[in-house]
Amino acid sequence: MIKNAPQALYRRAKDFVQDQLRAGVWKAGDMIPSEHRLVEELGMSRMTINRALRELTEEGHLVRISGVGTFVAESKPQSNLLRITNIGDEIVARGHQYSCKVLHLGREVASMPVAAALSLPTGASVFHVICVHSEEGIPVQLEDRYVNPEMIPDFLQQDFGANLQPAMYLLQVLRPDEMEHIVEASHPSSDESKYLQIDINEPCLVLMRRTWNQSKIVTYVRLIHPSSRYRLGSRLPVNGAHRDN
Amino acid sequence: MIKNAPQALYRRAKDFVQDQLRAGVWKAGDMIPSEHRLVEELGMSRMTINRALRELTEEGHLVRISGVGTFVAESKPQSNLLRITNIGDEIVARGHQYSCKVLHLGREVASMPVAAALSLPTGASVFHVICVHSEEGIPVQLEDRYVNPEMIPDFLQQDFGANLQPAMYLLQVLRPDEMEHIVEASHPSSDESKYLQIDINEPCLVLMRRTWNQSKIVTYVRLIHPSSRYRLGSRLPVNGAHRDN
DNA sequence: AAGTGGTCTAGACCACTCG
DNA sequence: GAGTGGTCTAGACCACTTC
Known part of the structure; x- marks a missing residue:
């Protein structure tokens, strides 16, 4: 059931975030770590983290507010x-x-x-x-x-x-x-x-x-x-x- | 001809491509210029051009084949x-x-x-x-x-x-x-x-x-x-x- | 002032296709 | 081998919000 090895880094960053969402570590309305912090935690460049978060936002999982932070979306599938x-x-x-x-x-x-x-x-x-x-x-x-x-x-x-x-x-x-x-x-x-x-x-x-x-x-x-x-x-x-x- | 320019460069790149599509310069099935060539023509970095083309692909306007080129999508029903x-x-x-x-x-x-x-x-x-x-x-x-x-x-x-x-x-x-x-x-x-x-x-x-x-x-x-x-x-x-x- | 996201650059390495 | 897209980096500047 566990599938690893998504080759692309931004893909792994997306998976990481979605794992936190699935596990309930980050819940609807929560603010998630900033790009800067994720860069440190995951050891990727900010562009890569940014792409992951941007795509998750387009897909409706996150809401980003410039100058404020990134939040878990209230999901209405x-x-x-x-x-x-x-x-x-x-x-x-x-x-x-x-x-x-x-x-x-x-x-x-x-x-x-x-x-x-x-x-x-x-x-x-x-x-x-x-x-x-x-x-x-x-x-x-x-x-x-x-x-x-x-x-x-x-x-x-x-x-x-x-x-x-x-x-x-x-x-x-x-x-x-x-x-x-x-x-x-x-x-x-x-x-x-x-x-x-x-x-x-x-x-x-x-x-x-x-x-x-x-x-x-x-x-x-x-x-x-x-x-x-x-x-x-x-x-x-x-x-x-x-x-x- | 003169348009209020969107601030983001990748947006202007997208608009440029869509203008060509609308004007019929590039038609369904055509191969469009490579990222490298668009970098030269538009004077932007490759990452910026890449984001524009990637988003247009996600939106269904283009089809990209790695190692081959970027093509205009057949229009959908x-x-x-x-x-x-x-x-x-x-x-x-x-x-x-x-x-x-x-x-x-x-x-x-x-x-x-x-x-x-x-x-x-x-x-x-x-x-x-x-x-x-x-x-x-x-x-x-x-x-x-x-x-x-x-x-x-x-x-x-x-x-x-x-x-x-x-x-x-x-x-x-x-x-x-x-x-x-x-x-x-x-x-x-x-x-x-x-x-x-x-x-x-x-x-x-x-x-x-x-x-x-x-x-x-x-x-x-x-x-x-x-x-x-x-x-x-x-x-x-x-x-x-x-x-x- | 400090923190956040939004964007951009100028390189780079890779896998792939094609002639 | 030349060309293509796919990805990644390590910086950078900006506008914005919050304190």
């Missing part, structure tokens, strides 16, 4: 809307403990809305998995996923968990060539609030995603996030190529 | 979600009646979070507009926008309404070259629930958008949508090439 990301990877990348618990896995007859979402005839047989993703033991995402058996016949035979999430498995066996995202806000159902351990009145961010391969739908998933624990975001260049409409 | 849309156009396109009512328009001293969002010093003077967008007389979006006066000095002199929304005006006078979207779910504040004519307990989809022009922030806006009346969506091809971390 944010993931990229454009990419198909594994929430597990995101959490691990933040240096946090990740877990995934499968609540349901089986084959069932598609209800009308599910069949419609997958563009299958009503009554078609589909795979269905429900799991909860947790960060540091706190549920951050409820995944309610339907899979087209025609595309992924071996889906049920997998041993899903923190090391093999459904999303990860699907990406590995069948890379999608198109996807659709729909985002909305809603309150959780009573089941959902129970699984996520939140109040029935807490607003949730719901991301519905469908992915295609060769013009056929691979999977349809609803990802439900408590608003207090999750955000979606993206930053990207604007193409000059579109006026309006 | 863009989704509806990530496109800057006018809600008025959307509503009109649906064949519905659209209206926009300005609730507030003026200049004020930026609070700390607003100053931070705009990357301005605390206490800076900013423009602030609040308006409600309605479809068939029903409010569907509350727009709470801050504008950088340095970028858009004539903002307050405009006569905003259904025929000239703030978003439309901004797009017309200063096309952004970069943007950031963050989406979250929340309950409306009491003021917001009043303006939107919804219950204080109705979940809302909140889209926060910042746009950049020439590496400076033009505007920061919070768009609040009652979940029962609005969704965001996108469908787009998947790029094969994704980097991690």
